[in-house]
Amino acid sequence: MHVLAKAKSPLSFITDSVLDLNAINFWLQKVNPLWSSNKALGKVVQKDTAAEGMVSLTIQVNRHFKFGQAGQHHPVFAVVDGIRYERTYSLTKLDAQHVLLTVKTLQGGKVSTWLAERAQAGDLVEFGAPFGDMVIHAMNQPLVLLAAGSGITPMLSLLKDMAKQNQLKDQPVHLMYWVKKQSDAAFVERFEKLASKHPAFSYQIFYTQEDVADSRLNASHVEQLTDVEKSTVYACGPSGFVSIAEQLFSHAQSFKSEAFSMSLMANDDIGFVNVTLTQSNKVLSIPKGQSILVALEQQNIKPKHGCRMGICNKCACNKAEGSTKNMVNGAQNTEPGNLLKICVNSAQSDLVIDL
Template sequence: MHVVQRKSQTLDFLSGSVCDSNLLNFWMQKINPLWSTRQILGQICQKEYITADTVSLKIRCSKRMNFGIAGQHHPVIVEIDGRRLERTYSLTQLDEQHVKLTLKKVPDGRVSTWLCETSKIGDVIEFGQPYGEMLPQNYDDKQLILLAAGSGITPMYSMLYALAKSGELANYQIHLLYWVKYEDQAAFVDIFEQWATTYSQFTFDVFYTQSETATASRLNEEHAQEIENLDHKVVFACGPSGFVQLAQQVFQDAKFFESEAFSLSPSENTEVGTVQVTLTRSNRTIEIPKGQSILDALENANEKPISGCRMGICNKCSCHKVTGTTKNIATQSENSEPGSSLRICVSSAKSDLVLDL
């Protein structure tokens, strides 16, 4: 006990001293790759392909890890070609020291490609603090409908895994509806089948929308109509923004509806022309195209605004909009209110803007 206290006191002294923290972290990680004065680090200890394009990484976490609540998202930071890149993923806590990170390779996605193809056992990654409000614990109701498309299955799996591990899954009535294109893209089906056998009140359906044998329909109103007493149930939806928007319309009669979009659905940009964006902190005016996310446009102009999930959830890119009109790329809603908060990763410019950046 005294040895642990002395080590902790030594690290506290060193981290608060005049030593350069980056240099200190460098030498600490030569001794133990998970030691850091400030970072939350994890080391990959197992890597497994669970579908044709989906990988599960088992990661041993440092003692600084904040595991959060099952279903929340964590910023994941990796270094690729000398650049620190951050993306957001759902984690499944396996025990007091390990998490499972399951992700699908995204075409042209630098982080997902690195994690799926390049990462290897022993590599170290960094985590941020968890966030997200799509949690069963937020509701007294125990009748849940879970809607997932593609990688949107990962927070659902995390919630279900935690409920099963604690024994609470037996107290819930849950129906999971899961959409993927092909049979070899469906993740966790074996464990879902086990839970359906063990827990009579857990049921699930997988819809293969581009299968060669039997093509299932995409999410539509019939799926909601088949659910009894929808107005007594809580609906969680996770997937691309287009899927989430449709789910909110289709399940509008649910007692409660919560959703998170993990990516923006591709949409045709029909807007033409450019606008002027004035950044008050850097005292710079930049010409950017209409229809493009403000974050992407600023990065293309060699600005480096703070960002995180790039899907409008974590709020890291939020800034103060002084004047101007913007459009939410996910919902298509416009905002001309001066002095409002703006998430630049999911917003495009409709007029000249002044931003507190």
């Protein structure tokens, strides 16, 4: 008996071809750079200076892009010198097809330097799904926004959305914004216009390195405010700034924060511990005092990760056994069965983690 091979129908051929999404995307983007079968892509259409060392990129997005809520962050994927990197940025929605990405150049930052200095109109970036809970819900109580440096970007998004939703009409909102020098302050004209149009909105900018320097965030700034106990407070900036804000506003009705860079605590831990990876069935020796993510990467283990700052939770995994220390705030965790962010925690004892 002969077995006859069944000829593929034209539909089957097309189906098999479509399954190669990379090939489909390649040819789609030959026609239009923003066309894709599955990727959220954006094209730079305008580049403006926002402040000293800071630029705002107006980006046109395709139909796969998912707009987040004001104040949320997006993973941003960029190819720099042939290598694909992922970083996290807060975006501001401009209209149904455009977002504003504002970025400050960081010393040694490959993606921030590329975006701020090298990206031009026509360049493409890819986006991931939005995340973060520093968003505005319907509320009547006063709102205090605390920002340092590029922590101002989610605040702009929040304020723009509140103005659009008419929430700035009656709800008291006060923005306090810290930068080094006047040339570092971004979006000042936007805040001036909001304040002139909405009497319930006010703002202050503090310059900490001018000849007549303003003080960094301290208790005197809290004393300037009224009804803190009835206020919702949002803070965004370096982790040291956010940590101080959390202490000073512990009596606020509600406090939410996000830190965009880590200020690591001094760490004198020495020695090595064993970490057991249950999924890959490996046991490795890693140093104490170093982030678990970095330690694993140095041994050619590539865990899933995103922001590397403890924000996005992509690197979080279950810790079955062992003790860890948070490298940002020094908190130790010895309890089993906890979710562990390996980018901002170091091992204090032998560990068993679900990787």
